[in-house]
Amino acid sequence: MAYAKLVDVTICTGCRGCMVACKNWNDLPVDTRDYQGSYQSHDKPNGKTWNVLQMKEYENQSGGFEWLFRHQACMHCEEAACVKVCPEVAITTTDMGNVVIDQEKCVGCTYCVQNCPFGIVELAEYVNADGEKAERAQKCDMCNDRIHEGLEPACAVTCPLDAIVFGTKEEMLELAKERLEEAKLTYPDAQIYDPPGVDGTNMIYLLAHPPEVYDLPPNPKVPTSAVVWKDYAQPLGKALLGVTTMAVFTGFITNKLFNKEGHGHDTEEGGEINEETKQ
Amino acid sequence: MKKQNSNESTVKRFSKAFIISHWVNAFAFFALYITALPLYTDFFNWLYPVFGGPEMARLLHRIFAVLFIVPLFLLIIFDFAGFKNWAKNILKWEKKDFQFLMAFPKEFFLGKSKVPKQDFFNAGEKLNSLLTIMCTLMLIGSGFVMWFPGAFASGVVQWAYPIHNIGFGLALAVVVGHIFLSIGHPNSKASMRGMTKGDVPISYAKEHHGVWYDEMVKKGEIKEEKDKSKGA
Numbered sequence: 017m018a019y020a021k022l023v024d025v026t027i028c029t030g031c032r033g034c035m036v037a038c039k040n041w042n043d044l045p046v047d048t049r050d051y052q053g054s055y056q057s058h059d060k061p062n063g064k065t066w067n068v069l070q071m072k073e074y075e076n077q078s079g080g081f082e083w084l085f086r087h088q089a090c091m092h093c094e095e096a097a098c099v100k101v102c103p104e105v106a107i108t109t110t111d112m113g114n115v116v117i118d119q120e121k122c123v124g125c126t127y128c129v130q131n132c133p134f135g136i137v138e139l140a141e142y143v144n145a146d147g148e149k150a151e152r153a154q155k156c157d158m159c160n161d162r163i164h165e166g167l168e169p170a171c172a173v174t175c176p177l178d179a180i181v182f183g184t185k186e187e188m189l190e191l192a193k194e195r196l197e198e199a200k201l202t203y204p205d206a207q208i209y210d211p212p213g214v215d216g217t218n219m220i221y222l223l224a225h226p227p228e229v230y231d232l233p234p235n236p237k238v239p240t241s242a243v244v245w246k247d248y249a250q251p252l253g254k255a256l257l258g259v260t261t262m263a264v265f266t267g268f269i270t271n272k273l274f275n276k277e278g279h280g281h282d283t284e285e286g287g288e289i290n291e292e293t294k295q
Numbered sequence: 296m297k298k299q300n301s302n303e304s305t306v307k308r309f310s311k312a313f314i315i316s317h318w319v320n321a322f323a324f325f326a327l328y329i330t331a332l333p334l335y336t337d338f339f340n341w342l343y344p345v346f347g348g349p350e351m352a353r354l355l356h357r358i359f360a361v362l363f364i365v366p367l368f369l370l371i372i373f374d375f376a377g378f379k380n381w382a383k384n385i386l387k388w389e390k391k392d393f394q395f396l397m398a399f400p401k402e403f404f405l406g407k408s409k410v411p412k413q414d415f416f417n418a419g420e421k422l423n424s425l426l427t428i429m430c431t432l433m434l435i436g437s438g439f440v441m442w443f444p445g446a447f448a449s450g451v452v453q454w455a456y457p458i459h460n461i462g463f464g465l466a467l468a469v470v471v472g473h474i475f476l477s478i479g480h481p482n483s484k485a486s487m488r489g490m491t492k493g494d495v496p497i498s499y500a501k502e503h504h505g506v507w508y509d510e511m512v513k514k515g516e517i518k519e520e521k522d523k524s525k526g527a
Contacts, residue, residue, distance in 0.1 A: 101456070103334045123349035125334055130444060130452045150350065241450075245457035250335075253464025260468040264475040267403050271481055275406025 018094075018113035020185040021158060021172060022192055023087045024222040025230070026199045026206065028179040030085035032057075032069045034171035038089075041159060041170035042066060045141075061089055063140025063154040067171060074229060086230050087171065087180060090115060090136045090156040092218035097238040098128035098137055098153075100246050107153070113185065113218040114158035120144065122152040129153065133214065133236035158218070185218060192222050199224065213237035303496050306517050308489040312373035316366035317490055323363035328467065330356040335460075360438055363431075384416045385424040391506075392418035406482055412505025419476070426469045433462030 035057070038044070047064040049057060056071040067089035074082045092115045099107045099115060106121035107128060117128075119142045128137045142152035159169035163182070167173070172182040181191060192208045199206040199222060209221035213235045227234050309317075330352050332339040346352040370378045391411040395418035402408040416424065437455035444452045477487045485499040497517055501508040511517045 104337050104340070123334070123343070125349070125353075126444070127456065130449065130456075150348075239450075239453045241453040241457050245460050249457045249460040249464065253460060253467075254336075256464055256468040257471065260471040263403075264471055264479065267475065268479055270404040271406050274404075275481055 017111075018185040018218060019158075019163060019183065020113065020188040020218045020220055021092075021169060022181045022183075022188040022220055022222065024179045024181070024192075024195055024199075025084065025086045026195070026203060026222060026224045027177050028069075028085040028087065029177060030055075030069055030071055030083065031176065033174045033176060034067055034087050034180060035065070035069055037170040037174035038067045038156070039065070041162070061136050061138075061155065063138040063152075066090070066154070066156040070230065072230070074225070076225075082224075084224070084230065086221070086223075088136075089171075089219065090158070091134050091214075091236075092158055093133070093236075093238075094215035094217065095238055096214070097131040097133055097242055100238060101127040101131045101242050103127060110160060110164070112158075112163055114160055114163065115218075116157040116160050117153050117155065119152040119154065124151045124153065126153070131239055131242050133233060133239070185216075185220075188220060192220060195222050211236050303498065304517075305488075305492075305494040306497050306500050306511065307493060308495045308500070309493050310374040310377050311493065312370055313377045314490055314493055316370040316374075319369070320363060320366040323359045323366075324466070324470065326359040327356060327363060328463065330359060331463075357442060360435075360442075364435060380415060381424070384414055385421040387414065388418075388421070392421060395419065396422070402482065403480070406480075412509070413503060413507075415504055415507040417503060423469060423473050427466065427473075430462045430466035430469065433458050434466065437462065 044066065045064050047058070047062070052059070054071060056069065058065050058068045061068045067087060070084070070086040070088050072084040072086075074084045076082050092109075092113060094109075094113070096107070096109060096115050098117075099109060102122075103125060104121045104123055106118045106123075107115060108118070109115050117137075122142075124139055126139060129139065137153050137155045139151040140154045141149055142154065143149050159167070159171075162169060168182040169180075172180040175181075181188065183191070189208075189210070192210075196206055196208055203224035205225050207223055207226070209223050209227055209232065210216050211233075214237060221230075221232075223230060223232075329342065330346060333342045333349075333352065343349050343352060346355055391413065394411050395413060398408040398410050399419060402410065414421075437458040440447050440452055440455040441459060447455075476483050477490070478484065483503070485495055486503070489495045497508075500511075500517075508517075512519050
């Protein structure tokens with residue numbers, strides 16, 4: 017059954033408890049940044065910081081000022097581009113709908129980094145059991161170890177206002193609809209963000225404004241190039257190799273059967289040349 | 296091994312520069328193919344330890360990528376005449392070239408067909424060259440983007456992957472045919488000597504590259520072969 021994380025940005029106060037809880041539970045390293053002219057710490061999630069609280073200063077339609085806070089992390093797409101393009105089958109969707117990366121299988125090729133419609137996945141240093149360091153793709157796994165033991169993700173547990181809630185996708189969509197009714201009273205443009213282009217996501221938002229306001233793609237999709245690549249080019253390439261190899265084998269056999277003298281163009285020289293090259 | 300062939304007169308076909316360029320390019324092609332194979336299909340993941348890990352495989356792939364491009368410049372510098380002849384020849388498509396391609400399947404499978412006189416490069420070699428050039432351009436162009444993804448828009452980087460994929464898929468299919476025709480097919484085996492020793496038997500030139508043969512006879516570079524055969 018699919019589980020989902022509902023993020024209600026309309027009640028988030030930007031405390032960044034989710035960021036701290038994530039770092040803590042997932043044992044992620046320090047990842048400092050210089051002051052960028054905003055309260056926001058990092059420009060976006062990366063391999064060392066799996067969720068980042070976006071802080072936006074926004075002027076609404078009536079000219080009023082609004083602080084927009086948005087917990088941003090992996091969206092856990094149902095149809096995930098990273099899963100599609102990974103050549104090592106290192107990225108998979110679990111039975112609970114969260115997308116996880118196996119760093120032991122990852123080779124750091126960055127195909128997922130280049131194809132994530134949300135720009136979430138990035139490489140970061142990974143240390144394996146033997147103490148070897150390598151750059152491997154890392155991102156939020158929705159606390160895979162926790163949720164498979166019946167716990168909620170660290171960010172959801174920590175959130176003091178229940179702006180992050182975890183449950184079955186069905187429940188979360190229900191809850192989102194309930195909250196949407198309330199939110200609409202304050203924010204007429206409020207909407208649920210569960211983009212159909214990637215067959216829905218397992219982190220869904222209740223947004224106060226259209227997705228563009230939060231720098232979210234309005235209609236994210238698995239890149240067409242990734243579909244061409246993985247669903248057409250790659251199988252066709254393998255088939256083409258098979259076809260030419262078969263043609264060559266057939267040619268080899270038919271020549272053995274029907275072209276015993278090995279002469280070409282109805283002349284005799286060919287046979288002699290053939291012998292010549294065998295020397 | 297027939298005695299009478301050992302002293303068969305030959306004619307120069309390719310220069311040393313041409314031959315070296317060909318083999319360096321061929322070596323680099325397979326080195327590139329093998330170093331990337333585990334990324335193409337995880338069936339070949341056991342190749343990673345062979346190369347010393349994925350990082351090393353990627354480094355080798357980049358080194359061989361440079362080696363793959365260098366031969367073209369070697370050819371242009373050291374045998375510009377040969378390069379020019381090749382470039383001009385493969386772009387010249389006439390009726391006889393299409394007739395060659397029409398007759399090719401029969402020749403390929405059964406070894407007997409009527410083919411009009413061919414240029415220095417026959418239509419099959421022209422097609423092989425053009426396909427190889429096309430694949431090479433796709434591979435180098437997209438490979439460059441993949442090497443320096445930061446310098447390009449994400450849409451460009453994303454399209455580089457399928458283009459690289461199509462490029463080498465097609466290239467490998469072409470290469471399988473190319474190799475078979477040089478070492479496996481009885482009618483064209485003699486051409487291999489042109490790419491190793493640099494010369495081919497005059498009889499082979501006459502038979503497979505009639506237009507070239509006639510030109511050389513006209514120029515007086517070779518004596519006309521007496522028609523030994525009675526084969527109709």
